[in-house]
């Protein structure tokens with residue numbers, strides 16, 4: 182466990198960073214903060230190291246990992262035939278919460294990283310600790326979110342330890358993450374780039390840069406098979422079953438009262454504006470409806486908080502599917518396994 186002040190500028194010779202980087206060089210796992218969520222890092226060049234990621238997380242082997250880089254020079258090692266649209270996106274959004282799917286250079290990284298695909302997912306995170314660590318490790322770093330498979334992604338070092346203590350080399354604690362949901366994943370090998378996972382960079386922002394972008398139709402409100410392997414698994418879910426509730430507060434309180442009167446313990450996930458209105462066994466607050474970024478930031482922390490409350494079910498308010506709202510609703514839909522109760526008008 183290494184604690185690093187995330188205010189420090191990129192310092193690859195910071196003693197804690199050097200020590201953590203040595204673990205990566207020695208094919209061990211190190212969890213570290215990024216601007217989105219904590220990642221569980223391993224040298225992307227080592228089969229031995231990467232296989233430890235799948236073991237620690239309980240991650241299916243057919244779900245490929247994102248390779249994290251600290252400079253665009255590292256791209257040459259990993260990819261070839263980078264399309265013009267990808268260059269535009271990198272210039273605009275890197276470092277930042279955007280992952281590009283590109284053509285993989287043969288034998289560039291461990292084939293475990295790409296789950297046998299001929300493409301590779303790459304991103305440059307916008308976090309001084311992440312960038313320093315990758316620089317000090319002197320290798321591209323494969324890193325999924327540092328949670329047990331199926332659980333909400335970790336937005337603090339303590340979430341990482343809750344899930345993975347004893348299973349990893351260590352965690353670099355750089356404080357809570359900023360964006361709160363994972364990076365947007367965009368397939369740049371298609372003629373028109375396709376968003377495979379909505380995330381920290383919105384579709385609207387991407388459109389402004391490259392004009393035309395498509396979205397995997399499986400992403401929102403659909404059970405069709407998604408193109409990104411990871412999106413087919415149940416994910417982001419608290420222990421108790423979660424239901425999206427699309428209606429006003431009085432109606433939602435009615436649902437809660439009904440369940441509680443039959444002896445069930447009920448949780449509700451709501452933004453600051455309505456949280457104080459609810460009477461339930463657990464009320465988790467996630468940001469403010471007026472700022473969807475603040476909802477994204479505290480979403481996973483709020484979902485995790487339900488697990489210690491021993492609930493029978495959880496209700497969650499819904500949000501507009503625009504800007505980062507697309508990522509919020511994608512994660513909530515998955516956490517709810519698409520269960521939704523809608524108020525009759």
Ligand code: TXA
Nearest residue numbers: 217219220245246300302325326363364409410411412
């Ligand atoms: O914000 C993030 O992206 C965080 C931080 C740690 O960087 N990482 C993260 O990784 O969320 P993970 O493994 O939880 O999600 C990676 C997603 C999965 O849905 C995976 O299937 C997809 O990216 N992916 C990776 N390589 C791919 C490829 N070659 N083609 C299609 N999808 C790919």
Ligand code: MG
Nearest residue numbers: 325326327334
């Ligand atoms: Mg994940």
